[in-house]
Amino acid sequence: MADVHPSIKCLIKMPDGVYEGNTIIIKGSIPSNAIRFSINLQCGPSISMTDREDIAFHLNPRFNNNTVALNHFVDNEWGLEESFGGMPFSEGTFELEIVCDESAFKSVKCMLKMPDGVYKGNTIIIKGSIPSYATRFGVNLQCGSGISISDTNRDDIAFHFNPRFYNNTVVLNYLLNNQWGLPKDFWSMPFSKGTFELAIECDESAFKVNVQGKRFCEFAHRVPYTRIKALTVDGDVNITTYELLPKKEEVDMSKTSHVQDPEESIPITVKNNV
Numbered sequence: 001m002a003d004v005h006p007s008i009k010c011l012i013k014m015p016d017g018v019y020e021g022n023t024i025i026i027k028g029s030i031p032s033n034a035i036r037f038s039i040n041l042q043c044g045p046s047i048s049m050t051d052r053e054d055i056a057f058h059l060n061p062r063f064n065n066n067t068v069a070l071n072h073f074v075d076n077e078w079g080l081e082e083s084f085g086g087m088p089f090s091e092g093t094f095e096l097e098i099v100c101d102e103s104a105f106k107s108v109k110c111m112l113k114m115p116d117g118v119y120k121g122n123t124i125i126i127k128g129s130i131p132s133y134a135t136r137f138g139v140n141l142q143c144g145s146g147i148s149i150s151d152t153n154r155d156d157i158a159f160h161f162n163p164r165f166y167n168n169t170v171v172l173n174y175l176l177n178n179q180w181g182l183p184k185d186f187w188s189m190p191f192s193k194g195t196f197e198l199a200i201e202c203d204e205s206a207f208k209v210n211v212q213g214k215r216f217c218e219f220a221h222r223v224p225y226t227r228i229k230a231l232t233v234d235g236d237v238n239i240t241t242y243e244l245l246p247k248k249e250e251v252d253m254s255k256t257s258h259v260q261d262p263e264e265s266i267p268i269t270v271k272n273n274v
Contacts, residue, residue, distance in 0.1 A: 013045050021153065024098045032091050036062045039096070041105070042073075052076060057098070057105045061089050088238060099234075109137075109239045112231040113145050118202050121247025124231060126198045128239040130191055136164045137235030139198070141207075142175075143227040154178060155230075158223040159200070159207050163191055165236075174222040181222055190216045 009028075018024075018041065026039065038060040044053035055073035062069060070082040088109060097108045112124075118141070126139065139162075144155030157175035164171060172184040190211035199210040202225050206218045233239055 008047055011045065011047065018100050020100055022100045024100075026096045026098075027094070029093045030089055030091050034091070035064050036060060039098075040073075041098070059096075059098070059107070061087065063087065063089075107234070109233040109235075109237060110231070110242050111145065112242050112244060114229055114231065114244060117226045118228040118244075119226065119247065120202060120204050122202045123245040124200045124202075124242070125245060126200075126231075126233065126239065126242045127196070128233075128237055128241075129195045130165075130193050130237055132193050134193065134236035135166045136162060137233065137237035138162045139200075140232045141200070141225075141228045142230050142232060143223065145230040156223055156227065158221070158225055158228050159219060161198075161200070161209065163189065165189065165191075170217070172217065172219045176223055184217075184219065186217055190214075 024041070030037070038058060040055045040059075041057040042053040042055045046053050052073065054075070055071075058069075058071040058073060060069040060071070061067075066087045067083050068087065072079045095111070097111070098105055099108065109128075110126075118124075124141070130137070138160065140157050141159040142155045142157045146155050154175060156177070157173075160171075160173040160175065162171040162173070163169075168187070168189045170186045170189065172186070174181045197212055199213075201208040201210070206220045207225075208218050209216050231242065231244075233242070
C-alpha cells in the first residue's frame with residue numbers, strides 16, 4: 001500500500017484524462033503563516049513520497065522567497081524548474097484556473113467579473129510587472145465569464161489587447177461568433193520589462209488605451225461594450241491589482257459652494273488584489 005502524504009488537501013480523480021480546452025478551477029484560502037503549497041496534475045491516483053506517479057504539471061507558489069516554480073516529474077526525477085518572480089497569491093481566498101492548451105498549460109492571471117457590464121465613462125486599471133523572459137500577454141474584455149482556449153467555443157471578445165515582445169508589436173482585435181476580426185497592428189512597444197500601469201477607457205465610440213499614463217492607441221467598438229461581462233489576463237505577466245472605475249460624476253455648480261478638484265475625488269472601485 002502506498003504511503004499517503006498526510007498534508008494532501010484533496011485528490012480529484014480524472015479517469016477520462018485531460019484534453020485540449022479543459023479548464024481546472026481550484027478555489028481555496030491561504031493562511032497568514034503560509035510558506036508554500038503545490039498543485040500537481042499527475043498521471044495516476046497514487047499518493048506516495050517514495051514511488052511517485054509521473055507529474056505532467058507541478059505548480060508551486062513559495063511565499064518565503066516570493067516566487068512561483070513550475071516543473072514536471074518523470075521516472076522519479078524532477079525536470080528543469082521554471083521560476084517566476086512575483087507572487088499572484090496573497091493571504092485569504094483565491095481562485096486559480098489552469099487551462100490545457102494544445103501546447104501548454106496556461107494559468108489565467110486574473111479574472112474580474114463585471115455582471116453589470118461596462119458603460120461609457122468606465123475605466124479599467126491593471127497594474128503588474130513584466131518578467132525579463134516575456135514573449136507576450138493578452139488582455140480580453142469578453143462577453144461572458146467562461147475560460148476557453150479553443151476558438152470554437154469561446155465567449156465573444158469585445159476587445160483583445162495583445163503585446164508581443166518577440167516582434168515588438170501590439171495587436172488589437174475582437175472575437176465574434178468564434179471568428180477573429182481583422183487585427184489592428186501597432187509596430188511599437190509601450191511596455192518594458194518591469195512594472196506597468198495599463199488603463200482602458202470606454203468611450204462612446206472606442207476603447208482608449210493608456211500605458212504608464214500616456215495615450216497609446218484607440219480601438220473602435222466592433223462588439224457592443226454593454227455586452228462585456230468579464231476581464232481576463234493571461235500570458236507572460238504578473239498582475240498585482242486590477243479594478244473597474246465608474247464614470248466620474250459631474251458636479252452641479254448651482255447646488256454647491258465648493259467644487260472639489262476631480263483629481264482629489266476618490267472613486268468607488270471594485271478592486272481585486274491577486
